[in-house]
Amino acid sequence: MNKKALKLSVPLIAIAAVAYLIFSPSKYVGYSPDQPIPFNHKIHAGDNKIDCRYCHTGVETSAHATVPNTSTCMNCHSLVAKNSPDIKFLSESYTNKKPIEWVKIHDLPDHVQFNHSRHISRGVDCSQCHGNVAEMVKVKQVASLNMGYCINCHRENNAPTDCSTCHR
Ligand code: HEC
Ligand code: HEC
Ligand code: HEC
Ligand code: HEC
Ligand code: HEC
Known part of the structure; x- marks a missing residue:
């Protein structure tokens, strides 16, 4: 990068950083x-x-x-909606002791x-x-x-x- 470009980019980065601080907060709404x-x-x-x-x-x-463990779900789903594919997936992960990896929001x-x-x-x-x-x-x-x-x-x-x- 030449000197002129560097001089230009420093304030640009500063502006970007300030804008980030101001606008980033609502990025997850x-x-x-x-x-x-x-x-x-x-x-x-x-x-x-x-x-x-x-x-x-x-x-x-x-x-x-x-967030609840699969065992909490199984209190009901060992009986409720047993034939649903999602509940089959749930029961299998319970039997195999593989926790469901919920994405944090x-x-x-x-x-x-x-x-x-x-x-x-x-x-x-x-x-x-x-x-x-x-x-x-x-x-x-x-x-x-x-x-x-x-x-x-x-x-x-x-x-x-x-x-x-x-x-x-
Ligand atoms: C809907 C209103 C409301 C919102 C929104 C809110 N709070 Fe609070 N917060 C309160 C009230 C009321 C208390 C006082 C609890 C008490 O007196 O014990 C409190 C207490 C606290 C305490 C404990 C303070 C102490 O006495 O040591 C912390 C830490 C805290 N809030 C952090 C946060 C953070 C971080 C956020 C934003 C992510 C937040 N709060 C959003 C109403 C709110
Ligand atoms: C009631 C809770 C609360 C109080 C009181 C509070 N903050 Fe914060 N602060 C937050 C939260 C929540 C964030 C994270 C904001 C985000 O993620 O966008 C934050 C972020 C920050 C950041 C970082 C900005 C960033 O990019 O993450 C700084 C610096 C900061 N606070 C300074 C302060 C100072 C200085 C004070 C006292 C004058 C203060 N805060 C009081 C809740 C609080
Ligand atoms: C004052 C604001 C406030 C209230 C009231 C509140 N939450 Fe939260 N909740 C938050 C914040 C902020 C986070 C993210 C916490 C973190 O990242 O450390 C969160 C995270 C969560 C999570 C993700 C797991 C965790 O603990 O981080 C769950 C589940 C949740 N809240 C459920 C609830 C339920 C259920 C209630 C009512 C009984 C409730 N929240 C009331 C602000 C609140
Ligand atoms: C207190 C009982 C109870 C608990 C605990 C419970 N559920 Fe359910 N769940 C239900 C009921 C009732 C239905 C509706 C069933 C129907 O409509 O046939 C349902 C429906 C569902 C369905 C839709 C099934 C389908 O395909 O129709 C899914 C997926 C599900 N639950 C997942 C979970 C998960 C994951 C947990 C644990 C985090 C959980 N449930 C905990 C009672 C429960
Ligand atoms: C049957 C179990 C069950 C009940 C009842 C339930 N939740 Fe949840 N909740 C979950 C599960 C599992 C997740 C993680 C998957 C998801 O985000 O949908 C979750 C996720 C959440 C989150 C997001 C957590 C994160 O990652 O930030 C919040 C907030 C929340 N629940 C609030 C509530 C509130 C408020 C109620 C009551 C009105 C409630 N939940 C009732 C099981 C439950």
């Missing part, structure tokens, strides 16, 4: 990857009214909501500290951050989960907003 099994929240949490906490067992007591950067139980115990509903999952055939991220999003809600609810709340 609408993110809805395909899963190894097309798990349908509407059938389970909607039509059959299975409580979120039946599967996301950590959500009230720990930082992580957790919501994922904060490592430098951010988030804790589910702190929110749930203050009465913040799942839908405030995840939308109406019980009506979703396929889970989709609906909130940006960027810093402004977190801080706005903290201000409105008199929750702490100093940097160390969310950054170690």
